[in-house]
Amino acid sequence: EVQLVESGGGLVQPGGSLRLSCAASGFTFSSYALSWVRQAPGKGLEWVSTVSGRVGDTYYADSVKGRFAISRDNSKNTLYLQMNSLRAEDTAVYYCAKASGAYNFDYWGQGTLVTVSS
Amino acid sequence: DIQMTQSPASLSASVGDRVTITCRASQGISHYLAWYQQKPGKVPELLISAASTLQSGVPSRFSGSGSGTDFTLTISSLQPEDVATYYCQKYNSAPYTFGQGTNLEIK
Numbered sequence A: 001e002v003q004l005v006e007s008g009g010g011l012v013q014p015g016g017s018l019r020l021s022c023a024a025s026g027f028t029f030s031s032y033a034l035s036w037v038r039q040a041p042g043k044g045l046e047w048v049s050t051v052s053g054r055v056g057d058t059y060y061a062d063s064v065k066g067r068f069a070i071s072r073d074n075s076k077n078t079l080y081l082q083m084n085s086l087r088a089e090d091t092a093v094y095y096c097a098k099a100s101g102a103y104n105f106d107y108w109g110q111g112t113l114v115t116v117s118s
Numbered sequence B: 001d002i003q004m005t006q007s008p009a010s011l012s013a014s015v016g017d018r019v020t021i022t023c024r025a026s027q028g029i030s031h032y033l034a035w036y037q038q039k040p041g042k043v044p045e046l047l048i049s050a051a052s053t054l055q056s057g058v059p060s061r062f063s064g065s066g067s068g069t070d071f072t073l074t075i076s077s078l079q080p081e082d083v084a085t086y087y088c089q090k091y092n093s094a095p096y097t098f099g100q101g102t103n104l105e106i107k
Helices: none
Strands: A003-007 A010-012 A018-025 A034-039 A045-051 A058-060 A068-073 A078-083 A092-099 A105-108 A112-116 B004-007 B010-013 B019-025 B033-038 B045-049 B062-067 B070-075 B084-090 B102-106
Touching: A003 A092, A018 A034, A018 A092, A018 A112, A034 A078, A034 A105, A045 A068, A045 A078, A045 A092, A045 B084, A058 A068, A105 B045, B004 B084, B010 B019, B019 B033, B019 B084, B019 B102, B033 B062, B045 B062, B070 B084
Parallel strands: A010 A112, B010 B102
Antiparallel strands: A003 A018, A018 A078, A034 A045, A034 A092, A045 A058, A068 A078, A092 A105, A092 A112, B004 B019, B019 B070, B033 B045, B033 B084, B062 B070, B084 B102
């Protein structure tokens, strides 16, 4: 059974940093791309970032480019999102999502809430 | 970047109705279109990939069609458990943009 478990969310002040983690199990971790997708309170889904499988190519939404960094540790089956220079508009539930063979998302974690506020 | 526009933004229909949601890409994306369902308070679930391929376990009343720039999600006979927000997503290349969502309610 595929499982994705996010952690690391919380309350942070504007300009601060936070690192999210996503522990994965139930599939060959290194073979699949993984992504972060966020959802602000009462709003729609916003793709944030993707890292490919073995090669580790990274992709970012313009809204986070230069501030966020996605990475993966294939030895630990864990995905990360380092978030710097956080803004109020980054407040959202952040979901970890596994890509299918293509870049749609067939499994999602339960999400972790990030609140950026003073 | 390619924009994804869904219509309508919200929809109210009766049980048993045929419901259609559309998604339009600002440029062609071939068949690289997915549909997701997000029930209230729940995690999104993948319904359809490659514009028309139903995921395992998804009821057959759901179907998808389209290619290029215009896509549709159809529910042939609306059921109470279909109350949700539906999102399309392009995945031909980054950015893997979602549509703004369609909120489906029962009349």
